[in-house]
Amino acid sequence: MLKKMILIVGLLLVLAACSGNPNPLPTGATPIPTLIPATLPPRDFAAETEAKPAPVEVSFPAAPPSAANGQALYEANCAECHGLDGKGLVPNARDFSDVAYRRGETPLNFYLNITEGHSGAGTGDDMPAFGDVLTSDQRWDVVYYAWRFAAPDESLIAGQALYAENCVECHGVNGRSRILGAADFSDQRFMSDHPASQLYVSITQGRGNMPAWQARLSQDERWAVIDYLRTFTYDPVLAAPEGEAGAGGEEAAAFAPTEVEEPEKPECAPEYLEQTNPFAWDDADVIAAGGELYSQFCTRCHGEDGTGVADLAYVPADLTNPGIQTLLHEQGGEYVCRVAEGLNEMPAFKRQMSPEEMWQVLTFVGTLGD
Ligand code: HEC
Numbered sequence: 604m605l606k607k608m609i610l611i612v613g614l615l616l617v618l619a620a621c622s623g624n625p626n627p628l629p630t631g632a633t634p635i636p637t638l639i640p641a642t643l644p645p646r647d648f649a650a651e652t653e654a655k656p657a658p659v660e661v662s663f664p665a666a667p668p669s670a671a672n673g674q675a676l677y678e679a680n681c682a683e684c685h686g687l688d689g690k691g692l693v694p695n696a697r698d699f700s701d702v703a704y705r706r707g708e709t710p711l712n713f714y715l716n717i718t719e720g721h722s723g724a725g726t727g728d729d730m731p732a733f734g735d736v737l738t739s740d741q742r743w744d745v746v747y748y749a750w751r752f753a754a755p756d757e758s759l760i761a762g763q764a765l766y767a768e769n770c771v772e773c774h775g776v777n778g779r780s781r782i783l784g785a786a787d788f789s790d791q792r793f794m795s796d797h798p799a800s801q802l803y804v805s806i807t808q809g810r811g812n813m814p815a816w817q818a819r820l821s822q823d824e825r826w827a828v829i830d831y832l833r834t835f836t837y838d839p840v841l842a843a844p845e846g847e848a849g850a851g852g853e854e855a856a857a858f859a860p861t862e863v864e865e866p867e868k869p870e871c872a873p874e875y876l877e878q879t880n881p882f883a884w885d886d887a888d889v890i891a892a893g894g895e896l897y898s899q900f901c902t903r904c905h906g907e908d909g910t911g912v913a914d915l916a917y918v919p920a921d922l923t924n925p926g927i928q929t930l931l932h933e934q935g936g937e938y939v940c941r942v943a944e945g946l947n948e949m950p951a952f953k954r955q956m957s958p959e960e961m962w963q964v965l966t967f968v969g970t971l972g973d
């Protein structure tokens with residue numbers, strides 16, 4: 604009896620400990636896990652790469668590797684064991700077309716395996732070293748040819764369209780960021796060392812000034828856009844497939860990278876652009892009045908602190924962004940124009956607010972970067 608009591612008390616204690624979670628999930632419709640606080644400082648990608656010394660053998664290619672160049676090298680050196688279709692012919696050889704396996708892999712790891720070889724742990728099925736057989740650039744070419752077995756054309760095509768629609772405004776047409784602190788997807792060191800699974804977490808949950816995409820893109824869309832992101836570090840275009848060879852598949856439309864267009868903003872009329880703030884940017888009364896207008900008209904999208912509400916179907920501009928803050932103070936007329944006329948999903952406010960009130964709210968917005 605006593606034993607039973609002790610057991611029950613013990614069980615209750617354990618239960619109490621579990622329910623006393625100091626960080627309970629918000630009780631919204633779909634709890635979105637936010638392991639990463641929204642206010643992380645911008646990442647210094649260069650410093651991160653330096654902090655993690657790469658093995659001496661890695662020499663990163665000067666120009667983007669080419670999957671097409673890798674094809675002949677692959678067929679001559681690798682296909683006997685890995686198969687023309689990448690599925691693997693010898694024991695222990697992985698199936699390169701297995702998407703789930705590949706999501707946890709990195710191009711850098713492929714490169715290291717090809718360079719140094721890999722022992723099949725006593726099974727006698729070894730992966731030979733190609734460090735002396737192929738040049739470093741050839742090894743990168745072959746890495747990305749092998750990579751394409753699990754990055755089919757359809758995925759790249761879908762990813763390119765999603766990128767153009769959702770990502771280009773911050774990450775730019777070449778994958779080089781257009782805003783402070785955004786990752787550079789053309790950086791081979793960064794991209795080749797990050798598995799899709801890791802980028803997927805950042806995209807899903809958001810990171811730093813990047814919003815979460817969980818509520819905006821489906822899982823398949825998020826994986827497809829990651830496949831596309833890598834094309835900023837290699838040329839994925841394959842030679843037209845002949846017969847059974849060719850990683851691209853016979854029937855599917857071939858992926859052809861097109862220059863993604865940066866979204867254009869409609870021109871602002873000169874009467875807006877000529878305007879300057881009639882108030883002092885630090886006038887406390889104006890800031891207070893502007894704050895009230897902001898709560899009334901702007902908070903529902905831009906959030907109280909200006910960083911933007913996470914769960915909208917689109918991304919409201921982050922008003923704390925240093926780029927926006929600088930432009931606001933230097934060329935405020937353009938922002939009066941946006942508030943008055945609206946911009947894409949942002950409604951026009953010229954019927955709700957006088958020009959004076961718009962400048963009040965912008966004076967308040969000017970404090971959000973502090
Ligand atoms: C003689 C057969 C053979 C040849 C030739 C060969 N491989 Fe391998 N490869 C293997 C085996 C077996 C493994 C698995 C080794 C192990 O047990 O980890 C492997 C592993 C790999 C891996 C690591 C996959 C992983 O995650 O475990 C990569 C990448 C790879 N090979 C690429 C290539 C490329 C590219 C070529 C041509 C340049 C090539 N291999 C040539 C047999 C071969």
Ligand code: HEC
Nearest residue numbers: 644645646769770773784785786802805810811812813828
């Ligand atoms: C509002 C601007 C913005 C938009 C839109 C945006 N990003 Fe980002 N993204 C950022 C910023 C800023 C960072 C750097 C975050 C940090 O590490 O502080 C980033 C980082 C990333 C990273 C690197 C994450 C890591 O693990 O280091 C990936 C991957 C990424 N973005 C993918 C995307 C994709 C895909 C889209 C489109 C679906 C997208 N981003 C749209 C601003 C944006």
Ligand code: HEC
Nearest residue numbers: 900901904918919920938941942946947948949950952964
């Ligand atoms: C319905 C949601 C919504 C509301 C309400 C809203 N905005 Fe926006 N705002 C957006 C979106 C979305 C963008 C990004 C538009 C784009 O670049 O496509 C944006 C962009 C901006 C920009 C940056 C414009 C640029 O050129 O980069 C400023 C400044 C701004 N909003 C201020 C305000 C102010 C001030 C209010 C309140 C009077 C407000 N917004 C209300 C959604 C909203």
